[in-house]
Amino acid sequence: AQSVTQLGSHVSVSEGALVLLRCNYSSSVPPYLFWYVQYPNQGLQLLLKYTSAATLVKGINGFEAEFKKSETSFHLTKPSAHMSDAAEYFCAVSGNTGKLIFGQGTTLQVKP
């Protein structure tokens, strides 16, 4: 069985500050991990994914995430937040079936 826990349903940062969104997973098989972003009134868009290649994954819009097996984590970071980063972010895990299991989501607020 697989599951994802996102720590913090709401994160607020100042513009220019570091963004850190936390994701921990549970999986009985080697996991594939994803981060999606959802802007207001839109569908989800893939930010980045880990599929057992490099443990540090770079995505769109300056985001990156590091797979840490020992910590069962896949935290999302961005060095400097922009106002346009305000959105809801979802971590998801998948086994080899291709079915995605999503976390509950984290809303990122960016203050000027």
Place this chain on the structure above:
Amino acid sequence: IAGITQAPTSQILAAGRRMTLRCTQDMRHNAMYWYRQDLGLGLRLIHYSNTAGTTGKGEVPDGYSVSRANTDDFPLTLASAVPSQTSVYFCASSERTGVIYEQFFGPGTRLTVL
């Protein structure tokens, strides 16, 4: 513009009524999915289809049915709507089933059942 379209954008429905949410993709993707999004629960898979003519149950299939008569369309039907089906519904597609294939999402349908 290639992508996924969903209709309607939003709907208010009386309990007990039948409702079909439409989803069409023009990317010729083999796999399609229906999710519901609820506050604090993220997205949960309702039904999926690996290819035209086949469907499967996801995490929360009760009260919903799907069909996949062709590659492009994947309608979701609520036979007799209940208030607990109030949610935002997203259709998604991927080239094939499998983790290496990115899922692309439609804009969603906001459904309210009263």
